[in-house]
Amino acid sequence: MNPLELAASHNRWSDLPVVEKLLLFGGLLVAALLVPPPVGHVAILTVCCVCALALARVPARIYLAALLAPVAFLALGIGPLVLDLVDWRLVVDPAGVDTAWRTVSRAIAATAATITLACTTPVADLLAAGRRAGLPAPLAHVVDTTYRLIGLLIDSARTLRHSHDLRLGHRTARAAISSVGTQFASVFVLSVRRARAIDDAMSMRAERGQTAVLAEADPVSATRVLVICLVLVSVSILGVMT
Known part of the structure; x- marks a missing residue:
């Protein structure tokens, strides 16, 4: 989290x-x-x-x-x-x-x-309230998947930056620009792969839009x-x- x-x-x-x-x-x-x-x-x-x-x-x-x-x-x-x-x-x-x-x-x-x-x-409470208010299930599924993906990408970007720091990727201005460009490219590729993996994993749990989180009103x-x-x-x- x-x-x-x-x-x-x-x-x-x-x-x-x-x-x-x-x-x-x-x-x-x-x-x-x-x-x-x-x-x-x-x-x-x-x-x-x-x-x-x-x-x-x-x-x-x-x-x-x-x-x-x-x-x-x-x-x-x-x-x-x-x-x-x-x-x-x-x-x-x-x-x-x-x-x-x-x-x-x-x-x-x-x-x-x-x-x-x-x-x-919490986002789970907001989604549950939205579902009770009539938020379409497919839209709730997209919001839930996007939120999970953003959390994973933040952790991935932090890990990539830490690895570049350990390899002295920011020691000069030129190296820093190259390092930042590499990180952006890596995060973009990871975002596509992980978005597909998250969507497949959630689809295996239930039909799209039916992965509601139990939350008491x-x-x-x-x-x-x-x-x-x-x-x-x-x-x-x-x-x-x-």
């Missing part, structure tokens, strides 16, 4: 009903898309961090690493928004700066809600739902009024 899956399975909120967590973090995700920055997005980020670190007791190292990982993607994405090409010179566009920081603020808040749900809810607490609604309303009002 990867660290994120371990964190999702061994936190204080792992046994809470999936419906409640979907209501909370799904509501925060929608609020992140609707409320204007920055106060509302800061409030959403604060609520997510409190839920994950203080209430659910997700390990801070895993949660922060998962939360900060998209920052590199955001940093690369704001370049075309901020910079403009004028007479073959890159200049800062003031309108682009405003658009960029609004986009980054909204993206961070929405990412926090998604990551917190992932860190507090915990009763929803009216008190917790009321608290969640109050949190969502408070965050939305705070974001709109400030």
Whole structure:
């Protein structure tokens, strides 16, 4: 199991009903898309961090690493928004700066809600809830197979990198580029082989789409739902009024 899956399975909120967590973090995700920055997005980020670190007791190292990982993607994405090409010179566009920081603020808040749900809810519970809600069995099979494959590929990529480090594959810039290219090629070949092997193995257990995981549907607490609604309303009002 990867660290994120371990964190999702061994936190204080792992046994809470999936419906409640979907209501909370799904509501925060929608609020992140609707409320204007920055106060509302800061409030959403604060609520997510409190839920994950203080209430659910997700390990801070895993949660922060998962939360900060998209920052590199955001940093690369704001370049075309901020910079403009004028007479073959890159200049800062003031309108682009405003658009960029609004986009980054909204993206961070929405990412926090998604990551917190992932860190507090096992994938098996999400799939079971989706099946109960009417998720088509073939689609659930594809999601389950893809999730298992991603976990295997992460371990394979980590093993390949470790082996290249032992062979001093990153001692120079040229060697590092060659090493990274070899790793990508190896992971691509492994992904095709292991995807076929996983699909065959799961098909031997049952028909495609019938490999459901047994998970009990915990009763929803009216008190917790009321608290969640109050949190969502408070965050939305705070974001709109400030």
